[in-house]
Amino acid sequence: MGKPSKKKLCKLCKLKGLRKESVIYMKEHRLALCEEHFKEWFEKRVKETIKEFRMFKPNEKILVAVSGGKDSQTLWYVLNRLGYDADAFFIHLGIGDYSDESMEKVIELGKLLGKKPYIVKLEEDIGAGIPVLQNFVRGTACSVCGRIKRYQFNKIANDLGYNVVATGHNLDDESSSLLANLINWNLKYLARKYPVLPAEKGFPKKVKPLVKMTEEQIKLYAQLNNIPFTERSCPLGDTASLHFYKDVMNLIENHALGTKYRFYFEYLKKVYPIFSSLKEELIEGELQKCKICGQPSPSEICMVCRLKEKVKQQKEGS
Numbered sequence: 435m436g437k438p439s440k441k442k443l444c445k446l447c448k449l450k451g452l453r454k455e456s457v458i459y460m461k462e463h464r465l466a467l468c469e470e471h472f473k474e475w476f477e478k479r480v481k482e483t484i485k486e487f488r489m490f491k492p493n494e495k496i497l498v499a500v501s502g503g504k505d506s507q508t509l510w511y512v513l514n515r516l517g518y519d520a521d522a523f524f525i526h527l528g529i530g531d532y533s534d535e536s537m538e539k540v541i542e543l544g545k546l547l548g549k550k551p552y553i554v555k556l557e558e559d560i561g562a563g564i565p566v567l568q569n570f571v572r573g574t575a576c577s578v579c580g581r582i583k584r585y586q587f588n589k590i591a592n593d594l595g596y597n598v599v600a601t602g603h604n605l606d607d608e609s610s611s612l613l614a615n616l617i618n619w620n621l622k623y624l625a626r627k628y629p630v631l632p633a634e635k636g637f638p639k640k641v642k643p644l645v646k647m648t649e650e651q652i653k654l655y656a657q658l659n660n661i662p663f664t665e666r667s668c669p670l671g672d673t674a675s676l677h678f679y680k681d682v683m684n685l686i687e688n689h690a691l692g693t694k695y696r697f698y699f700e701y702l703k704k705v706y707p708i709f710s711s712l713k714e715e716l717i718e719g720e721l722q723k724c725k726i727c728g729q730p731s732p733s734e735i736c737m738v739c740r741l742k743e744k745v746k747q748q749k750e751g752s
């Protein structure tokens with residue numbers, strides 16, 4: 435055990451001649467802030483990100499994809515706090531207690547905000563949850579789950595007339611996945627790695643307003659504002675490689691402060707335009723409309739409609 439470290443004083447309070455203990459010291463900005471000033475700083479930075487990347491206008495209806503975790507819950511909260519018209523959509527994945535607890539947190543935050551979240555339960559909509567559905571498709575539980583989630587978000591956004599879907603991806607997510615995708619030269623992914631993707635081919639616009647905020651900042655902001663969230667991670671998910679790349683990024687960050695931010699945002703500025711210009715060539719396959727549900731799909735019948743059919747067959751067969 436080392437000496438108890440003395441807390442730094444808030445830099446902004448100090449400018450006003452006040453001595454107030456900080457709640458956070460952000461090394462990369464050399465900035466210590468008290469609770470009040472940190473909240474202000476956080477909200478201002480999110481607002482600037484929205485403007486800088488022209489994510490949406492003040493009067494646009496936004497649908498936030500919430501999971502019950504700290505990032506998406508904070509996003510839903512902060513957008514409302516900034517005066518945007520943001521609703522939430524939650525997918526109950528049918529993964530036991532994990533899904534139930536996540537849903538409770540979403541409903542709880544909805545009550546605080548005076549908003550009712552849209553909720554779809556896979557067990558009702560498709561007839562089974564992820565633990566069963568993963569057996570019907572090739573690929574890991576995470577890849578199946580990701581595809582089902584994307585489908586549901588696109589569908590509900592289209593059905594309810596939301597032009598913008600927002601997700602809670604943060605700087606740690608984006609910089610570590612950029613690293614992983616560069617190491618594997620996953621060009622298809624790199625060509626779409628941007629905090630704003632325009633609406634196209636039947637998909638709504640997709641935005642990531644928390645892309646400048648770190649996990650630490652988001653968690654603290656959530657705690658200071660008493661935002662309900664679950665700390666559990668999905669029991670089916672294999673997150674080992676995700677965590678590995680986050681650890682690597684943090685190792686580099688500790689060696690050279692500000693690298694995480696520079697790595698990601700310099701990529702957006704200098705490299706993304708090159709990959710993005712190849713998007714048409716890299717992302718192969720024309721999308722058509724699913725013959726059953728009408729959603730964009732690479733095949734005649736989309737994956738979700740095929741899953742519904744398989745679940746039905748299995749129930750009839752047993």
Ligand SMILES: [Zn+2]
Nearest residue numbers: 444447468471
């Ligand atoms: Zn202060």
Ligand SMILES: [Zn+2]
Nearest residue numbers: 724727736739
């Ligand atoms: Zn379909």
